[in-house]
Amino acid sequence: MRGFLLLAFLLLLISVTNAQSLSGQIGSVKRGGQTRGVIILDIPEGLHVNSNRPNNEYAIPTTVKLYSKDAVVSNVSYPKGKTKKFGFSEKPISVYEGKTKFTFRVRVPAKFKGNSIRVHAVVRYQACNNEVCFPPTEKEITLNAKVI
Incomplete structure (x- = not known):
């Protein structure tokens, strides 16, 4: 019986930490130009994640890290959280x-020779319901944009 309860808890934990989905988009960009991109974390009803400034020393903040070999990515803008x-x-x-x-x-160097760029994003967050917080997790996505 203990084994069954442990398995049920682990399955619940896995389903909650994987319940959030990640998507995004980058607009077309000219060589030597810049554009904006967006990462969207879709949080199911009944759950929330801590904002990037949760106002609690024990709450793990949401972070977005961006990487690209093709372009310069900067200025991640976090939305205001709900208190x-x-x-x-x-x-x-x-x-x-x-x-x-x-x-x-996203800024593409003027001397960039390719037809598209790739930006890799890693979003780290801690999902919670109204009673308990779950271990932090990460989701990753790679976005492509056409260079014109």
Whole structure:
């Protein structure tokens, strides 16, 4: 019986930490020019993730890291979180819910020779429900953009 309960808990933990989906887009960009990109973390109803500034020393903040060999990526803009009170914390915590968009800038060098660029994003977050927070996890995505 203990084994069954442990297995059920582990399956729940895996399903919650993988419930969020990640998508994104980068607009076409000219050589020597720049454009904006967006990463979208879709958080299912009943869950939230800590914002990048959760206002709680124990809450793990959401971070977005961007990498590219083809372009210069910069200025990740985090949305403002919603301040909410939960039973597991004495103070309100800043969180993200629903579709959460992180924007960034992409600049392509004038001497870039390819027809497209790739930007790799790693989003690290801690998912929670109204009673408990789950271990932090990461999701990754690679975005492509046409160079014109």
